Amino acid sequence: MPAAEPDISPVPDAAGHFGDYGGLFAPESLMAAIEQLAKEYQAARTDPEFTAELAGLLKNYAARPTLVTEAKRFGAQFAGGARVLLKREDLAHTGSHKINNVLGQVLLTKRMGKTRVIAETGAGQHGVATATACALLGLECVVYMGEEDTRRQALNVSRMRMLGATVVPVTAGTRTLKDAMNEAFRDWVATVDDTHYCIGSVGGPHPFPMMVRDFQRVIGVEARQQVLDQAGRLPDAVVACVGGGSNAIGVFHAFIPDASVRLIGCEAGGDGDGRPERTAATLTLGTPGVLHGMRTYVLQDDEGQTLDTHSISAGLDYPGVGPEHSWLKDTGRAEYRSVSDDEAMAGFAALCKTEGIIPALESSHALAGAMRLGRELGPDALILVNLSGRGDKDVATASAYFGV
Amino acid sequence: MSTVSTAFEKAKAEDRAALVGYLPAGFPDKQTAIKAAVAMAEAGADVIEVGLPYSDPLMDGPVIAGAVHRALAAGVRIKDVFDTVAAVADAGAAAVIMTYWNPVDRYGVDAFSRDLRNAGGAGLITPDLTPEEAGPWLEASDAHSLDRVFLVAPSSPRARVEAITGLCRGFVYAVSLMGITGARAAVSGSAQDVVERIRACTALPAAVGLGVSNGAQARQVAGFADGVIVGSAYVRRIAEAATADEAVAGVRDLTADLAAGVRRG
Numbered sequence: 001m002p003a004a005e006p007d008i009s010p011v012p013d014a015a016g017h018f019g020d021y022g023g024l025f026a027p028e029s030l031m032a033a034i035e036q037l038a039k040e041y042q043a044a045r046t047d048p049e050f051t052a053e054l055a056g057l058l059k060n061y062a063a064r065p066t067l068v069t070e071a072k073r074f075g076a077q078f079a080g081g082a083r084v085l086l087k088r089e090d091l092a093h094t095g096s097h098k099i100n101n102v103l104g105q106v107l108l109t110k111r112m113g114k115t116r117v118i119a120e121t122g123a124g125q126h127g128v129a130t131a132t133a134c135a136l137l138g139l140e141c142v143v144y145m146g147e148e149d150t151r152r153q154a155l156n157v158s159r160m161r162m163l164g165a166t167v168v169p170v171t172a173g174t175r176t177l178k179d180a181m182n183e184a185f186r187d188w189v190a191t192v193d194d195t196h197y198c199i200g201s202v203g204g205p206h207p208f209p210m211m212v213r214d215f216q217r218v219i220g221v222e223a224r225q226q227v228l229d230q231a232g233r234l235p236d237a238v239v240a241c242v243g244g245g246s247n248a249i250g251v252f253h254a255f256i257p258d259a260s261v262r263l264i265g266c267e268a269g270g271d272g273d274g275r276p277e278r279t280a281a282t283l284t285l286g287t288p289g290v291l292h293g294m295r296t297y298v299l300q301d302d303e304g305q306t307l308d309t310h311s312i313s314a315g316l317d318y319p320g321v322g323p324e325h326s327w328l329k330d331t332g333r334a335e336y337r338s339v340s341d342d343e344a345m346a347g348f349a350a351l352c353k354t355e356g357i358i359p360a361l362e363s364s365h366a367l368a369g370a371m372r373l374g375r376e377l378g379p380d381a382l383i384l385v386n387l388s389g390r391g392d393k394d395v396a397t398a399s400a401y402f403g404v
Numbered sequence: 405m406s407t408v409s410t411a412f413e414k415a416k417a418e419d420r421a422a423l424v425g426y427l428p429a430g431f432p433d434k435q436t437a438i439k440a441a442v443a444m445a446e447a448g449a450d451v452i453e454v455g456l457p458y459s460d461p462l463m464d465g466p467v468i469a470g471a472v473h474r475a476l477a478a479g480v481r482i483k484d485v486f487d488t489v490a491a492v493a494d495a496g497a498a499a500v501i502m503t504y505w506n507p508v509d510r511y512g513v514d515a516f517s518r519d520l521r522n523a524g525g526a527g528l529i530t531p532d533l534t535p536e537e538a539g540p541w542l543e544a545s546d547a548h549s550l551d552r553v554f555l556v557a558p559s560s561p562r563a564r565v566e567a568i569t570g571l572c573r574g575f576v577y578a579v580s581l582m583g584i585t586g587a588r589a590a591v592s593g594s595a596q597d598v599v600e601r602i603r604a605c606t607a608l609p610a611a612v613g614l615g616v617s618n619g620a621q622a623r624q625v626a627g628f629a630d631g632v633i634v635g636s637a638y639v640r641r642i643a644e645a646a647t648a649d650e651a652v653a654g655v656r657d658l659t660a661d662l663a664a665g666v667r668r669g
Contacts, residue, residue: 015536023537025505027463029557029582031534117592172469177459190583192559213618222534293532303482304510306459353657 001146011327016206019330024205026293030185033192038207045214047125050107057103060137062093064100064218068226071385073354074367079374082381085230086357087223087251089388095245096389097219098129098200098358104215106133109196115142116140116195120184122149122177122243123362124156125389126200131165141165144183148175149314155393174308177318178244181292195341197314201244202322205293209322216250223384224254231382236374237262240386241365242317242336243280245325247388257332265325266369268311269338280309282321282331283336291320297329312341312397315389343368345401348391359398360389406551407498408526408574411450412609412630421626421666423448424611425659426502426635427642428455429488430480431471436502436648443656445497445640448663451499451528451575451631452492456485456503463504463531463588471643482511488524493524494539498581500551500574508541517544527551527574535571542571555579555628556602556610558594569606575631576602580614586636596628618658632666634658 013017015312026034036107042052058064059303067088076082089097109117117139121127127143134141143160145170150157160167173179188197202212220238227235238255240248255261271281279285282297289298291306299319311317328334329398339347347367351359363386378381392396405413420606425444431437440450452530457472457480464545485501492499502521508516508528526632527550534539535554540572549575556565556590559582578599595612602610611631616622622632642652 024534026534027532027557028534028558028564028568029579030556030572031557032561071424171475173459181461182460186465186584189463247601249512287510290532292462295537298506298509300506302510304458304507305476306506362559 003402006100007269008015009221011324017211018324018327020288020368021295021326022206022209024288024293026205027189028042029189029391030083030192031235032207034205037107039064040108041207041211044108046112050111050181054107057101058218061102062099063091065222066091066228068223068232071351071355074351075275077354078350078371079166079383080377081379082374082377082383083231083369084385085227085235086374086387087219087249087384089219089386090357090359090390094129094132095380095392096125096129096184097250098126099132100250101200101212101215101246102126102198102216102401103182104388105196105198106137106139109139112196114194114196114317117198117236118142118144118184118187118195118215119198119200120144121178121200122180122317123313124153124160124393125315127165127167128156128159130198131160131163134165135163142187143170144168146174146176147171147181147365149257150176150242154312163385176309176314178306179390201246201248202324203244203292203294203320209294209324212246212266213253214399216246217246217253219386220252220254221248223251227384233382234258234261235382235384236377236382237264237291239264239366240268241266241316241362241388242283242325243318243362244320245257246323247386249322249324251386263328264369265332265334266335266339267336268316268365270296270310272340272342277307278310279338280317280319281338282310282319283325284338288326294323296323296326297321307404313365315360315362318364341364348398349400349402358391359387360391361394362386406574408451408551411498412575415450415516415571416630420668421629422450422609422611422631423662423666424451424453424631424633425449425638426453426455426633427638428457428459428468428472428475429495430475430478430652431487431639432642433478434480434484436651437577438488439652440642441488441492442495443652444659445492445495447544447659448602449497451498451500453502453574454485454488454492455501456482456507457612458503458504458507459489461504462628463584465584465636466620467639467643468585471639478513483505489520489625490523499525500527500529500553501525502531505530506532513544514542515549517550519562521548527553529553529577531555535566535567538571553577556598558582561603565601566605569602569608572606575609575611576606577633578602578610578629580612583614584612587617587640591616591621591624597623599629619661619665626666626668632662
């Protein structure tokens with residue numbers, strides 16, 4: 001751990017509240033397991049054996065610390081001449097930041113004596129990471145994935161199956177991430193004795209939002225020091241995409257005490273139709289409600305029914321968001337912007353052609369946000385972008401979009 | 405004393421368990437759902453749980469989840485749920501709403517409680533509201549004299565059973581098994597244990613739900629519980645009916661079978 005690490009912020013409270021948000025809304029059947037998880041996690045986070053084992057896996061298996069790469073041509077040509085640094089989570093094992101959280105939770109699963117892990121996945125990156133960690137530690141793995149997403153992220157379905165996981169396509173609702181999460185909860189209610197539900201985002205009932213944040217904050221802890229080393233100062237802004245919000249919390253968290261650093265989350269603005277249900281821009285267009293175990297902003301109608309969502313990016317296609325983001329929005333510490341499918345695809349193309357890096361469509365929303373911000377701030381700006389994942393899984397979608 | 409408490413008292417006086425039936429409002433359409441609920445009341449159900457259809461019913465299996473999605477697609481609104489409650493109350497059964505928390509939260513818990521009371525409803529069953537997060541509902545249910553039914557699960561440790569039953573009014577919902585809603589071939593072996601652990605903490609009636617679908621299973625549960633809750637089996641009768649009349653008749657027949665089952669001896 002770097003010496004200059006700032007204090008962890010004082011949220012959530014003991015019951016999992018980030019201001020008005022978070023908390024614990026869950027079927028009673030799950031409460032004993034959730035309480036056990038909270039207790040085990042509290043013990044594990046201060047247990048030197050656990051933290052050493054996790055640190056070892058992050059270093060020697062997941063390839064941490066990940067690099068920070070300066071994107072000179074990208075900044076000059078597409079971001080108003082601003083200096084853009086990329087935190088390269090795409091270089092972590094399995095190709096995204098998701099592995100950071102999964103290694104922590106799968107070690108906890110072992111510690112609790114459970115033998116089976118279930119997960120939901122949208123883009124498939126969390127599913128692949130979970131399947132990977134389960135293969136490594138010898139645990140059974142079942143991944144729920146919306147049928148629509150199994151189609152548009154077919155590469156990741158194959159990867160999960162190669163890794164020995166069972167992938168269950170979910171045909172309810174819009175057949176995307178929200179529906180996969182519902183199905184995972186249904187499995188968990190029936191199997192909780194021997195099964196851990198490895199939630200992939202900073203959402204769900206307490207302690208998940210806090211625990212996943214803690215496992216992901218390594219991104220920002222590393223990046224803060226790397227930016228200081230490379231640029232000699234803190235960035236003017238940190239930019240990340242936000243679906244559920246795990247990579248964004250991960251990179252933001254260490255910068256929260258740095259008041260001069262703007263924290264900017266880029267949500268999926270969808271196809272530009274403008275209606276909320278054609279986006280997944282929860283913080284921009286949603287209202288506070290309860291979904292998937294937490295109080296948070298939700299895309300919902302006037303009677304509390306969850307709206308359908310749309311994004312070209314499966315990983316952002318979700319009508320809720322982690323409760324800490326809702327809190328960061330209301331307190332004004334972070335800003336959230338909507339980035340359309342077309343803007344994200346322009347960001348995708350720009351990074352491919354100027355830097356030789358194929359980004360995930362999710363991360364492309366952050367790149368598009370950085371392009372907009374760079375033009376606003378000009379050439380003196382220093383912008384850190386969390387490049388949360390690589391885009392191999394998205395080449396079919398991108399080829400169809402660009403007609404190549 | 406609420407209409408729910410009265411219904412359980414009456415069943416006890418008749419040496420039988422109370423029959424609690426569940427139907428989602430608006431399924432397959434508003435009027436048929438109301439007719440089915442009234443038929444349920446007339447054929448011997450003591451308490452009727454009117455389901456408030458919600459987009460993300462994560463405690464429900466495919467039968468109920470499929471029904472609520474159809475009701476939502478057909479445009480059911482919360483006003484339709486209150487109208488169904490009013491029809492049940494008029495028919496002489498106790499009516500409660502079974503709802504996930506977000507629709508109540510969005511409506512405003514106090515306004516929802518007021519409108520439920522005005523419709524003649526007795527209270528709410530809240531499957532995803534933990535006692536820890538229930539503060540506003542405790543306040544509103546006191547202000548509007550409504551019953552609050554929380555669930556106790558086979559996995560609930562003693563301390564939680566105490567806390568939960570301490571907040572309940574009307575009855576306590578004993579979840580018979582670890583799983584989601586849906587008919588099962590046999591009554592879960594853990595059901596009786598859950599009821600006994602509830603009884604160790606409260607004098608309130610304990611009603612067993614999840615997996616009970618016919619008169620024989622109802623008879624078995626009535627042997628150890630104060631109430632028998634049936635949901636998916638009703639929804640299936642309606643889903644499989646060719647016409648609205650057939651749906652209502654199916655509900656009436658199943659109620660008669662179950663009402664005979666809950667009579668002990």
